[in-house]
Amino acid sequence: MKIALLGYGRMGKEIEKIALQRGHEIVLKVSKDSSYDICKADVAIDFSIPDAAYGNISNCINNNIPVISGTTGWLDHYDAIEKLCLDKEGAFIYASNFSLGVNIFFELNKQLATLMKTVEGYNTSIEEIHHTKKLDAPSGTAITLAEGIIEDSEKTAWKLDGKASENTIPIAAKRIPGVPGTHTISYDSDIDSIEIKHTAHNRQGFALGAVVAAEWLQHRKGVFTMKDVLNIG
């Protein structure tokens, strides 16, 4: 598979390693806002910056190149991308987190939320910890986790770094040098606490998931998620 890397930073470089190991070829590396010929690629993988994701993804869809995006912090434009993809009969996957472990954790989070709905007296909260170079907060993964809880609970929204009201989930975003990504969901009562936690030890899981998703998407049409790729949930 000929892969275009839209974004060649920490993730772009990790994806390159795994793509080469799996027998793919990197035909394009883009690191800044510039014009490029996406048509030489079979598939594009966007891990860029929040301000660039919409332009990169729409360029791929307009040129009929399947595209996966792991960039976070651009979801105000997600509906527009979904519509463009369906109108153009393109192929697109966004995931806030491509790692297999986190996608299992997403399902566990939803199951725990369903269980916790049956008991009283617990306060729900989310904490995410990432390296200090991260541009967005809260992390895309923390937002997906909050949305998973909201799907099946009385919670209606999340709130970053603030005091939450009864119906909102507070998300604390911490930045510590070198941390690839740690997410914890806590349910605290006067009597006890229940916590589930995912800790990424490095970026390999994100990168492997992204390459597997690109392989899966190459000959498909439509807008998909990692649940489709992994056939879970």
Ligand SMILES: NC(=O)C1=CN([C@@H]2O[C@H](COP(=O)(O)OP(=O)(O)OC[C@H]3O[C@@H](n4cnc5c(N)ncnc54)[C@H](O)[C@@H]3O)[C@@H](O)[C@H]2O)C=CC1
């Ligand atoms: N979904 C997932 O599994 C994961 C998502 N991420 C997300 O991926 C994104 C990238 O993360 P990192 O690689 O750690 O960041 P990074 O800052 O190391 O790399 C981003 C790269 O994008 C480049 N860039 C700037 N403008 C661009 C443009 N117009 N087109 C293409 N590239 C451009 C920058 O020069 C930089 O090299 C972030 O939004 C991060 O939150 C990170 C890890 C996992």
Ligand SMILES: O=C(O)C1=N[C@H](C(=O)O)C[C@H](O)C1
């Ligand atoms: O910026 C990162 O590094 C990461 N970003 C993603 C997010 O915002 O959830 C995924 C992962 O946690 C690493």
